[in-house]
Amino acid sequence: MRPRRALARLRAALAEALDQDDLELTEGPIAKPLVYLSAPIVVTNLFQVAYNLADTFWVGRYSTEALAAISFAFPMVFLLISLGMGLSVAGSVMVAQYTGAGDERRAEYAASQTVAFAVVVSLVLGGIGYFVVDDLLAFFGAAPDVYPLAVEYMRVIALGLVFLFGFLMFISLMRGYGDTVTPMVVMFGSVVLNIALDPFLIFGWWVFPRMGLEGAAVATVFSRALALAVGLGVMFTGRRGVQINLRDMAPDPAFARRILELGLPASVEGTGRALSVNLMLLVVGLFPTPVVAAFGIGTRVLSVVFMPAIAVARGVETMSGQNIGAGEYDRAAAASRFAARAMFVLLSLVGVVGWVWARPVIDVFTSDPEVVVIGITFMRYVAPTFGFMGIMRAYNGSFRGAGKTLTAAVIAVGTFGVVRLPLAYGASSVIGADGIWLSFAVSNVLGAVAAYAWYQRDTWRSADVARDATPTATDD
Incomplete structure (x- = not known):
């Protein structure tokens, strides 16, 4: 005991x-x-x-x-x-x-x-x-x-x-x-x-x-x-x-189908993100070892930078889901907008830090001068677009909360698989390793634009899928 x-x-x-016991997700601030x-x-x-x-x-x-x-x-x-x-x-x-x-x-x-x-x-x-x-x-x-x-x-x-x-x-x-x-x-x-x-x-x-x-x-x-x-x-x-x-x-076969309808796209989204990093190694591997090392350092830094955005996306998922369930569609949309703006501002400030202090950040991971120079270049290409990745994460969280897991998956997979990977391969063959870093920056911006454009399609008022699709549960 x-x-x-x-x-x-x-x-x-x-x-x-944290005052969580008194949280009101469907009303108030x-x-x-x-x-x-x-x-x-x-x-x-x-x-x-x-x-x-x-x-x-x-x-x-x-x-x-x-x-x-x-x-x-x-x-x-x-x-x-x-x-x-x-x-x-x-x-x-x-x-x-x-x-x-x-x-x-x-x-x-x-x-x-x-x-x-x-x-x-x-x-x-x-x-x-x-x-x-x-x-x-x-x-x-x-x-x-x-x-x-x-x-x-x-x-x-x-x-x-x-x-x-x-x-x-x-x-x-x-x-x-x-x-x-x-x-x-x-x-x-x-x-x-x-x-x-x-x-x-x-x-x-x-x-x-x-x-x-x-x-x-x-x-x-x-x-x-x-x-x-x-x-x-x-x-x-x-x-x-x-x-x-x-x-x-x-x-309950009907409910199992509903779980698969919502769950499989979410699985594809997560798997697609991981595969994009692994497949990028095929492009990075065409370059000398210092470039590969700088890529490894840069992706680890990015994983830490985006941790708050991932957490906020999960929070938005919950808030959107509960407000949609309560019929508070405008509040669900407002929560998504607030999260997207907050993540844009916060991660943009982090991007400023990443730009200005790129060298000390890279120095933490390596003492190789060549790797440091390449790593600084990576950071300075990507850091100005940190805020855009925050926007995409926030809106994708809201799509999942609305039951639109396929939408979130299409945006994520499209951003990484359709934009980032081909651009990295094509641009790197023209301008060298800088083309890889450019692909990160461009895909971050386009991912945010795609997420915002989809959000503008009034997702919330067509999102009441769970209540309609789930079999009635009766009390014993």
Whole structure:
């Protein structure tokens, strides 16, 4: 009972500090609820970054081969997680819309069905992954000394995929209800446990067996399983956020189709973003090593810069969904406009910092003079367009909240796959590596223009899809 009480006290203290228990998403000011929804998401993402860094640190101390195996395994893990993220968006959108409509019973039904569907999908994908992972790693060209380590790691992840998916569902369903503090607290506990377990299971400290890279996978799965258990306890009791019920988890084909309609485009959006970075390596790889190194540094800097925009997009997703559910279409649109403007201003200021202090930023990552010069050029091409990326992220969050996940996917994939990649290849063949950096700047601007133009088409008044499409949930 003591850990539960400690968790409850920590969560209460954070909720009081952030005042989330008194948030009104469908009335009153827009800035406060949006900030208070988004801030814990930023912290949650930072926890995930800390976990990734710690995991890489311990694996790197074990062996270089294990570190290389993680590099081969990561794209497959990310692909699986992207599928889970799509399903989680579907659940979050429907819970947000029903919550905003004041229909708690339908929100419970949507959450319960999403959890059940995610369990089934994760078990199927995990089973398939377990048996095909060795062939996939061989196809990707894993070296003989790396191959067996990567297979061991991926098979553990495949067997534990249900826990990874389930935890994503918990975070998203709570966010759809309007609670981002509780998932942040649970994530914190999971990350701390994962980091603590890593060396014991990898190196065989104390009474634990020496499991090597497989131990890192076991630590990840176990910590996520425990976090999911806590999350399910929160949702089954209904003490915080949305409640789930076993009676609502019976298979419902109509609802499963609705989850897929919303979730698959969201999965495509996430996967498309990741693939665009990987495919860009085909263009970058045509240039000398210093250019490749500068590209790696630049993309890592961008991932940190855009973290607030990603969090705000999730906050907008929740606010749009709840206001659309409540029939407050004008407020949903106003929240989207406010977020887009705020992100444009904030990230433009960050862009000024990135332009002026480009050298100190790049110097943090490398001391190679040639890489520093190229990295500065990258930053100075892209930094002036940071604000435009904030606009695209904000509006895409609003589209997802409106149930328009396909719209968000088309804009994201079009920006990266139709504009950025071809432009990078064509421009770099004419003006060299500067053409790659130019493609980032141009695609950021065009992505923002496309998102704004689509927003102007009055998305909100045609967005009431979840309430119409979901089967009626009746009380027992």
